[in-house]
Amino acid sequence: MTDLSGRTALVTGGAQGLGEGMARALAAAGAKVAVADVQDDLGTKVAESIGGVFVHLDITDDSGWESGLAAAVDGLGGLDVLVNNAGVEITSLITELDPADVKKMLEINVLGTALGLKHGLRTMRPEGAAGKGGAIINVSSVAATIAFPGISVYSATKSAVDRLTRAAAMESGKLGYGVRVNCIYPGLVPTEMGAGLADDVAQLGLFESPDAAVGGVVELTPSGRLGTVEDMSDAVVFLASDQAKFINGAGVPVDGGMGM
DSSP, X not given: OOOOTTOEEEEETTTSHHHHHHHHHHHHTTOEEEEEESOHHHHHHHHHHTTOEEEEXXXXXXXXXXXXXXXXXXXHTOOOEEEEOOOOOOOXXXXXXXXXXXXXXXXXXXXXXXXXXXXXXXXXSTTSXXXXXXXXXXXXXXXXXXXXXXXXXXXXXXXXXXXXXXXXXXXXXXXXXXXXXXXXXXXXXXXXXXXXXXXXXXHTTSSSSXXXXXXXXXXXXXXXXXXXXXXXXXXXXXXXXXXXXXXXXXXXXXXXXXXX
């Protein structure tokens, strides 16, 4: 098993879903973990259950990132790994897009990830508060690599996460920050968000039922099943580890082949 003993990590959106699974997996691998979220009660419970710390963080708030990472570094004794996981998906046909929903996805998925990169790199570069380099893992989506109906703007934002990842990796390397930056493309996972997507596309008339929507995804997936939280968490732990020390600026599909 991958050993992250002595490492410190922060996971955004760590109070539930994929983020909670990633926080638990990092802790199980030996890392000290900060759970960052706007859901204080849930986030605190997760942090306490894994022996970590909780940090209140609105990822769209620039000053919040600065204070949140400072609190994480203080509570953990450093920062070696940042997982930019927090995100939102709002389903809609293109002809029915609500500008408020578009702005929300852009702010959380794109701006939130960009600010995470900004402050993560500042914290982990040689002159930063942590100063030892490390790894940043952004959570994109298989939606960035396929054309799936009902999630056009979400797909666009997750494509932006991919581009941010590659540019950040190049800047980090050119400037000697010592921080690897990668992203993963999760396939559909039956979390609250994943189940909600299946319901939404059925309600839009794109599939006969939520089960039919799930079946459509499975049919497009060579591995013949949906992803699990563990599948995604394992990929994050791997990218955070020295086993991935020469993987940089990459997008790693964790989608059972759906986006090939």
